[in-house]
Amino acid sequence: xxxxxxxxxxxxxxxxxxEQVRILHPLDLVLAERRIAVIxxxxxxxxxxxxxxxxxxxxxxxxxxxxxxxxxxxxxxxDGAQVRRRxxxxxxxxxxxxxxxxxxxxxxxxLRREHRRRAERDAAALAVLERFGLAALAxxxxxxxxxxxxxxxxxxxxLAAGPGILVADEPTxxxxxxxxxxxxxxxxxxxxxxxxATHDLELAAQCDRALLVEGGRVIADGDPAxxxxxxxxxx
Amino acid sequence: MPGSSPLHxxxxxxxxxxxAVFAVGIVATQQALAPIPALVCGLAALAxxxxxxxxxxxxxxxxxxxxxxxxxxxxxxxxxxxxxxxxxxALTVTSGLFALVIAASAVTASTRAExxxxxxxxxxxxxxxxxxxxxxxxxxxxxxxxxxxxxxRIAAESRDAARARGLSRNPRAYATPLVIRMxxxxxxxxxxxxxxxxxxx
Numbered sequence: 001x002x003x004x005x006x007x008x009x010x011x012x013x014x015x016x017x018x019e020q021v022r023i024l025h026p027l028d029l030v031l032a033e034r035r036i037a038v039i040x041x042x043x044x045x046x047x048x049x050x051x052x053x054x055x056x057x058x059x060x061x062x063x064x065x066x067x068x069x070x071x072x073x074x075x076x077x078x079d080g081a082q083v084r085r086r087x088x089x090x091x092x093x094x095x096x097x098x099x100x101x102x103x104x105x106x107x108x109x110x111l112r113r114e115h116r117r118r119a120e121r122d123a124a125a126l127a128v129l130e131r132f133g134l135a136a137l138a139x140x141x142x143x144x145x146x147x148x149x150x151x152x153x154x155x156x157x158x159l160a161a162g163p164g165i166l167v168a169d170e171p172t173x174x175x176x177x178x179x180x181x182x183x184x185x186x187x188x189x190x191x192x193x194x195x196x197a198t199h200d201l202e203l204a205a206q207c208d209r210a211l212l213v214e215g216g217r218v219i220a221d222g223d224p225a226x227x228x229x230x231x232x233x234x235x
Numbered sequence: 236m237p238g239s240s241p242l243h244x245x246x247x248x249x250x251x252x253x254x255a256v257f258a259v260g261i262v263a264t265q266q267a268l269a270p271i272p273a274l275v276c277g278l279a280a281l282a283x284x285x286x287x288x289x290x291x292x293x294x295x296x297x298x299x300x301x302x303x304x305x306x307x308x309x310x311x312x313x314x315x316x317x318x319x320x321x322x323x324x325a326l327t328v329t330s331g332l333f334a335l336v337i338a339a340s341a342v343t344a345s346t347r348a349e350x351x352x353x354x355x356x357x358x359x360x361x362x363x364x365x366x367x368x369x370x371x372x373x374x375x376x377x378x379x380x381x382x383x384x385x386x387x388r389i390a391a392e393s394r395d396a397a398r399a400r401g402l403s404r405n406p407r408a409y410a411t412p413l414v415i416r417m418x419x420x421x422x423x424x425x426x427x428x429x430x431x432x433x434x435x436x
């Protein structure tokens with residue numbers, strides 16, 4: 001479960017009132033559904049909202065909390081490292097997210113905490129790659145992969161660390177239709193709670209709940225069909 | 236580079252240690268010996284480096300690419316040394332430097348990045364008491380390995396973009412987006428690492 005408790009993000013938090021430029025206005029939300037879509041135009045605050053969940057962006061006022069496996073709340077400011085272990089994050093541009101030179105090594109990097117011995121780590125990484133249909137590419141350089149393969153690998157590398165929540169920031173924006181569908185289906189089928197900021201309304205429609213963000217405010221929240229209809233009406 | 240050569244099978248720690256000894260040996264012989272024996276040692280080191288490269292599978296075009304990469308620096312070093320100390324000293328220093336570059340390339344060609352990072356992390360563990368964080372240093376090396384192909388990709392894209400706008404002879408049109416995109420990439424990588432919790436422990 002994810003809680004936004006009056007969480008806001010301002011560019012200049014020291015100023016007050018109208019002088020303050022807010023990227024995200026105070027937000028009170030409890031996200032308990034398994035698959036949540038965040039939609040809205042460019043620059044609306046979708047990515048900021050998504051980044052708040054993982055602690056990549058910290059609230060300048062209020063708090064964001066995610067619950068651990070036992071149900072205890074973790075504050076993104078006070079418990080940053082635990083929050084990052086609990087919440088995986090997938091970026092729009094996978095190339096920046098892949099840290100190691102080869103496919104196997106990148107997944108293995110996520111497993112360093114669990115497996116100190118390299119042989120065990122590689123075996124576990126290979127098992128992850130097999131799960132995602134990437135085992136044949138294990139020794140390939142990550143920068144020779146196609147965009148779809150890179151995004152799939154980025155997701156595999158994040159999920160290898162075993163997060164309970166996955167946040168994806170426009171994960172299908174740079175992909176062709178086939179790869180966008182493939183990644184979308186993969187994300188929707190995960191056991192993890194999913195928060196996906198997206199322009200892909202087909203993907204958003206298949207979620208359990210949707211939030212429409214505009215001008216740094218959530219202006220619609222509820223059933224994806226209704227929220228998408230509202231979004232279309234504002235365009 | 237994947238392979239099963241004796242160099243591939245050797246532990247990365249041993250290879251790094253051998254490379255360090257090789258480097259110290261080259262510098263020491265150049266400092267301690269008379270010009271002709273020093274030159275003989277420099278050329279012998281070069282032959283040894285080339286042998287290691289061939290064993291590691293670094294042949295043909297790959298080896299040529301390493302040599303061309305060194306050529307710019309090599310010519311400058313040779314010219315400076317020849318001007319300061321004469322051609323024999325210049326040949327000694329340049330051959331020693333080239334031997335080191337070739338040997339280092341043989342080590343990287345025969346070692347997976349992850350093995351290298353593990354060896355560096357293991358090797359630095361005794362320095363933990365002095366405040367060194369081996370995992371962080373290992374991670375920094377991983378990023379350096381990964382950054383190279385990315386830098387080449389960004390450079391090629393920036394060059395193509397400049398060409399497409401008819402600005403191929405304008406260094407600013409190439410350098411400005413290259414620098415900005417490299418910085419942006421570094422920031423994005425930092426955010427990605429933070430998101431993956433790398434460096435948290």
